[in-house]
Amino acid sequence: MSLKILLVEDDENMRFMLHDNLEMAGYRVRPLADGQTALSAFMKEEFDLCVIDVMLPKKDGFTLATDIRKLNQQIPIVFLTARNVKEDRIQGFRIGADDYITKPFSLEEFLLRIEAILKRVYHTPTKADEQFTYPLAKFTFHFNQQKIVKDDLAVELTRKEAKLLRLFCLHQNKVIERDIIQKAIWEDEGYFVGRSMDVFISRLRKIFKDDPAVSIQTIHGIGYKLEVMPQAQPTEK
Known part of the structure; x- marks a missing residue:
């Protein structure tokens, strides 16, 4: 633990x-x-x-x-x-x-x-032993491995992309203010950092674009929200 x-x-x-x-x-x-x-x-x-x-x-x-x-x-x-x-x-x-x-x-x-x-x-390693894994509809996000998997296909992420997506996963379906994201991931504020964040979010959106159950919504004037729709459970016959 x-x-x-x-x-x-x-x-x-x-x-x-x-x-x-x-x-x-x-x-x-x-x-x-x-x-x-x-x-x-x-x-x-x-x-x-x-x-x-x-x-x-x-x-x-x-x-x-x-x-x-x-x-x-x-x-x-x-x-x-x-x-x-x-x-x-x-x-x-x-x-x-x-x-x-x-x-x-x-x-x-x-x-x-x-x-x-x-x-x-x-006198012990301090990194958590468990693999941080987040189900996102038909996708699975492996934070430690920095990749998103769907079926047999895997998309590799950069370290910042993985940190950004994990921040969204920790606050799934909740709005995160833009300045909070900047400070948590980039440790800074300003125009160029803001533009960098927009680029990273755009990259993540492209990964999920073919699945309507997962989306990163822009909440204008506030920030962003990762929306994940619950998956329907198969009914027993």
């Missing part, structure tokens, strides 16, 4: 982005928005690592981490903060932080730091 991470971040967009990228990296994630709820969850569930924003409502990140340390001296803790202040870093490490990451940061670097900490603490 994959490792489980407690993610505590009050900024909704940041929480969404980190949640999706951690899941795409193979972790199970419990995303929460305030320190008090996070402490309650920690007392009821088992986690392998905590990612905690310093500035949290109800119970700040330092207080939350101190309470967690009273319950568990060994679990790795990573702080996130927008404040690049020496005193904050010192306080975080005194509490027992394993790392302290200042915003803004690269998602790739963030994931590598998480992986390095878990590998050091648990």
Whole structure:
């Protein structure tokens, strides 16, 4: 079973982005928005690592981490903060932080730091063992293998195409805002990134164009939605 991470971040967009990228990296994630709820969850569930924003409502990140340390001296803790202040870093490490990451940061670097900490603490590979497979009507999407299969035909995907499609699969039949997609997949915003996203979505649409049960819809002024119609079950005679 994959490792489980407690993610505590009050900024909704940041929480969404980190949640999706951690899941795409193979972790199970419990995303929460305030320190008090996070402490309650920690007392009821088992986690392998905590990612905690310093500035949290109800119970700040330092207080939350101190309470967690009273319950568990060994679990790795990573702080996130927008404040690049020496005193904050010192306080975080005194509490027992394993790392302290200042915003803004690269998602790739963030994931590598998480992986390095878990590998050091648990002496085990941190990638999920299971193959991430998503049925999409008559298609099957294999995320780890970066391919879409229909019958005996397979279409190879680039890494970004696979990450983009998995983001849609995780939120199937739900609208995802355009800026959320940009930050989750490209870690950036702007005209050229937006045009790149349009190209990738166009490529995915071409793969599904002959199957009306699967489509990527443009929700004008908002974002996109992967629509997958349920498949009719054969009736018994």
